[in-house]
Amino acid sequence: MRKIFLVDDEMAIRDGIGKSINWENEGFIYCGDASDGELALPLIEKHRPDIVITDIQMPFMNGLELSHILREKFPSIKIIILSGHDEFEYAREAMRIQVSEYCLKPVSSQDLLTILQKASAQIDQEEKNEQRLLHLEYQVIQNQQANRDQFLYELCEGLYSFSDAMKKATKLNIPLISEYYYIIISECSLDSTIDWIPRNYSCIRFSRKIRESIFIMLGNSKQQLEQEANSIRKELNEHSKHIELLFGIGRVESRIQGISLSFTEAEEEKNNAKIIQKYRTEDMNKTLESHIDCKQMNRMQLLEFLKTGKVDDINHFSSNYSAFLNSDNIRSQLTIYYFIMDFTITVTHYLKDEESISDNPEIIQKVSHLEHKASWVRNYTDVLNYMENMLKLVLSIRKNKAISYTQTIQLTVNYIQSHYHNSQLSLQTVSDAVNISASYLSHLFSQETGTTLIEYLTNIRIEKAKELLLKTHNKTYEIATQVGYSDSHYFCRTFKKVTGLTTRQYKNQAQKEFFEYVEDTP
Structure with a gap:
C-alpha cells in the first residue's frame, strides 16, 4: 500500500481530503499532513511517504520550495501540486522540478483518487524497471564471475601459455602479473574461517564448487612467500581444531606455468587429508572401541594409576595395561600406533587438567620430548619403554606437587x-x-x-x-x-x-x- 502525505495551509482542505477517501479500501495509507513546507519536512522524513500532495501558496515555505527539497533529498517521491493559481510561471517551474501532476483547485475526491492511482501505477512500473535492471546487472556480473572463475581454473590446469594467459587476464581485469606464485585450496563450511586470507595477503580468489575456495597467492620474493605459506598453514591448522576444514598448499613456483604445478600439489594434499581424515575416524573408532568394549584397554585404569599409582608398580601396570598388544592377532603397526596415541592423549590431558605443566617450562619440554618419541614406537618392547618413561615423569610431577601441601x-x-x-x-x-x-x-x-x-x-x-x-x-x-x-x-x-x-x-x-x-x- 502506498503512503500519502498532504501539505496545505487550509485546515478545511486537509480535513476534507483526509476524510473524503476511504484510503485503505483504495490501497493507500494516509500517513499525515502539515500546514506548510517547513513543518512538513521532518514529518516526511519520518514517515517516508510514496506520494506528497502539496499546495503552492503557503506561509514560511511554499509548495515549490518544498518540492525542490524533496526532489533532491527523496527523488523517488511522487509530487502532486494543487494550486489555486492558473499561472504559467508556476506550471513551468513545476514541470522543471518534474512533479507528477499539476492540478487546479478545487479537485473532487474522485479526480484526486484517479491522480493518486496514476502516480501509484507509475511507481509500480518504475520499481519493475529497477528490478529488471538489477536482474540484468546481476546476470552480467554472474556471467563475468563465471568467465573469471573458468579462466582461473583453466589457468591452474595449465591450459594457457604465458601470452594467452596475460591477454585473457587483462580482458577480465585480473591483476595476474607477479614473480612468484603458490596455490591454496580450502574446503570448509564457513567462509569466515578463510576470509582473513585475502584481507591480509596479496592473492586472487575464486571457486569451482560450493564450500571450496582457491587462492592464487602472489609475491615478488620466494623466501617471503614461503614464510607466508608456513604462517597460513599454522593458522589453518589452528582453525581446523574448531571447525571442519580441509586444505592443501602447493610449493612456491616462478612464472605463470608454475601455477599449475603448485595447484596439483595443493589439490593432492587436500585430497589426501580428506582420505586420511575419513580413514582415521572410521578405523580408529572401530579399533579402539572394540578394545574398550572388551575391557582390554581401560582408560579409567590409566587415570586411576596416574592419580594414585606408585613408581614401583609402573612396570607391572604397563605390562597389564598393554597386554592385548602382545597377542599374535593384534600386532599390527596401526593398532600399536592408535594405542600409543590414546595413551599419550590421556596422559597429557591429565597433566593439563591437573594444571601441572601450564606454568612450568621445564616440565613442558620434558613432556614434549617424550611425545615426539611416540612416532618411533614400532614394536611391543618400544610400547613398554615409552609407557614406563611417560609414567615415571607423571608420577615425579605428582610427587613434587604433593610435597607443596602442608x-x-x-x-x-x-x-x-x-x-x-x-x-x-x-x-x-x-x-x-x-x-x-x-x-x-x-x-x-x-x-x-x-x-x-x-x-x-x-x-x-x-x-x-x-x-x-x-x-x-x-x-x-x-x-x-x-x-x-x-x-x-x-x-x-x-x-x-x-x-x-x-x-x-x-x-x-x-x-x-x-x-x-x-x-x-x-
Missing part, C-alpha cells in the same frame, strides 16, 4: 578425593574430618592452594564427571549422583559454568580433539 591440606585433599561422591560433603564435614575449625580450614586451604575448598571440591566432581562422560554410557542424572550431586539440573549448570560446555558438547569435543591430535602427530 600435612593438614594433604589430609583435606585426600578426604575430598575419597568422599567427593557424598552429596552431603561440605566445608563443615571436611573440617570435622581433619579436626580443625571450618573457618581456619577455609583460610588455610585458600592460602595453600590458591582456591577455595568448595571450588576445589567442585573441580574434583566435574573432573570425575568428565571421566564418566567419556568412559561410560551412563545417563547424565546417573553421573550427577555418582559425583555427589543430588540435583541433576544443578549438576548440568555447574558443569557448563566450569567447562563452558554442556555435557554433550564436552563429550563431542573430546572425541574431536583426540582425532585431531592423531592427525597432527608425525
